[in-house]
Amino acid sequence: MVTVAKPNFETTLQVRDSCLCLHVQRAARALARRFDEAMRPLGLTNGQFSLMMSLNRPKPPGMAAVALLLAMDRTTLTAALKPLRRRGLLKITTDPADGRGRLLTLTAKGRRLLARAVPVWRSTHTTVEALLRNGDLDRFRNNLRALC
Numbered sequence: 001m002v003t004v005a006k007p008n009f010e011t012t013l014q015v016r017d018s019c020l021c022l023h024v025q026r027a028a029r030a031l032a033r034r035f036d037e038a039m040r041p042l043g044l045t046n047g048q049f050s051l052m053m054s055l056n057r058p059k060p061p062g063m064a065a066v067a068l069l070l071a072m073d074r075t076t077l078t079a080a081l082k083p084l085r086r087r088g089l090l091k092i093t094t095d096p097a098d099g100r101g102r103l104l105t106l107t108a109k110g111r112r113l114l115a116r117a118v119p120v121w122r123s124t125h126t127t128v129e130a131l132l133r134n135g136d137l138d139r140f141r142n143n144l145r146a147l148c
Contacts, residue, residue, distance in 0.1 A: 024147075031128065038124040042117050043087075049121060051080055052106060052114050055090060060103035062095060071148055089113060
């Protein structure tokens with residue numbers, strides 16, 4: 001590995017223009033702001049919407065399955081669940097098959113809020129996709145999944 005004693009400005013420009021991590025982080029923050037703004041009237045953040053959507057399953061998922069889907073560690077997931085639980089949007093129960101596990105379920109109130117949020121998400125998502133007019137969006141999504 002070659003170490004550069006003091007990176008020159010050309011290196012700074014190279015990183016600015018080519019660093020995938022930088023570009024993905026910038027895009028993620030911009031997308032998060034856009035979806036946060038859209039979800040604000042419902043009292044949700046984009047992260048809370050994604051978390052609630054991850055619970056919208058035929059059978060209640062366990063913490064590990066949700067953490068894996070959202071690429072979160074369990075501690076972060078536990079913290080993210082607290083405000084939704086306090087609002088009565090989800091419940092956490094003991095897994096009857098494994099008393100150490102926890103199952104996550106949307107409440108009726110949570111399902112109603114999620115039903116109101118889906119059209120907001122669809123509209124915002126359509127707007128975002130329209131901005132990405134220079135490419136195959138399914139290929140783009142697959143490339144992003146490859147990073148997880």
